[in-house]
Amino acid sequence: MDWGLENRLKRIIRPETGRVVMLAVDHGYFLGPITRLEDPRSTIAPLLPHADALMLTRGVLRACVDPGTDTPMVLRVSGGRSILAGEDLSDEGIAVAMEDAVRLNASAVALSIFVGTRHERQTLLGLSRLVDRGQELGMPVLAVTAVGKELEKRDARYLALACRMAAEFGAHFVKTYYCEDFEKVSGSCPVPLVIAGGPKLETEMDVFRMARDALDRGAVGVDMGRNIWQNDHAKAMIRAVRAVVHEGATPERAGEIFEAGKAGAR
Ligand code: 5RP
Numbered sequence: 001m002d003w004g005l006e007n008r009l010k011r012i013i014r015p016e017t018g019r020v021v022m023l024a025v026d027h028g029y030f031l032g033p034i035t036r037l038e039d040p041r042s043t044i045a046p047l048l049p050h051a052d053a054l055m056l057t058r059g060v061l062r063a064c065v066d067p068g069t070d071t072p073m074v075l076r077v078s079g080g081r082s083i084l085a086g087e088d089l090s091d092e093g094i095a096v097a098m099e100d101a102v103r104l105n106a107s108a109v110a111l112s113i114f115v116g117t118r119h120e121r122q123t124l125l126g127l128s129r130l131v132d133r134g135q136e137l138g139m140p141v142l143a144v145t146a147v148g149k150e151l152e153k154r155d156a157r158y159l160a161l162a163c164r165m166a167a168e169f170g171a172h173f174v175k176t177y178y179c180e181d182f183e184k185v186s187g188s189c190p191v192p193l194v195i196a197g198g199p200k201l202e203t204e205m206d207v208f209r210m211a212r213d214a215l216d217r218g219a220v221g222v223d224m225g226r227n228i229w230q231n232d233h234a235k236a237m238i239r240a241v242r243a244v245v246h247e248g249a250t251p252e253r254a255g256e257i258f259e260a261g262k263a264g265a266r
Pocket of ligand 1: 024025026027055074112144146196197198199223225226227
């Protein structure tokens with residue numbers, strides 16, 4: 001790995017622990033103003049100091065994030081369809097030039113691949129092109145194994161295939177979903193894996209358990225959105241998730257940290 005690319009990646013996956021808490025706020029690129037992300041600036045600002053990296057689009061980065069921040073940015077560069085596109089949701093392309101990612105001082109770029117859909121070829125070849133440009137310019141590429149509305153696809157067999165393909169096409173790290181037998185996914189993916197949180201779970205403990213299990217089974221961290229900022233106590237939530245990821249906290253300990261954070265205790 002060239003120095004610049006490795007340096008960018010190490011700004012995201014923290015060398016002290018080898019782990020990462022990424023905060024995902026890129027949902028508007030196909031969902032529009034979803035709940036609690038209507039005003040991205042007010043959602044992002046209080047959480048930014050607690051995130052190792054922020055995943056977002058260039059529009060929100062330019063309009064809503066203070067350029068004085070030290071937090072590394074992971075720029076979503078794929079898109080092209082909205083939630084209204086039904087089964088065509090997978091019809092994504094690369095929507096941002098790599099030069100703009102460099103101009104924005106991004107630490108990585110992210111693109112979704114839709115394995116098993118009729119657009120798998122275009123999204124996989126898009127990943128290849130992005131990796132080619134990333135190698136030229138020292139920019140790491142995060143591949144997101146998107147499942148669209150087909151949540152039933154989130155089993156280990158499918159996700160292991162999609163994650164492995166992302167790595168084979170050259171992604172430097174991969175974002176996927178947590179599933180049963182997650183070790184089968186992580187064990188066959190030769191690059192670091194982070195998990196998305198997915199739709200908001202019923203309780204905070206469900207989130208802490210999912211994060212703990214994913215880390216124990218080979219993930220290097222989380223790239224979580226709704227389960228953090230759709231919580232009424234988002235700051236307490238991200239601090240508790242950090243304890244799981246960076247300090248090896250159990251779900252029970254994370255629960256205590258969350259409750260203390262809610263009460264305003266340090
Ligand atoms: C959308 C994404 C989101 O960033 C991702 O789903 C993470 O957010 P959440 O934890 O809310 O699922 O990549 O394709």
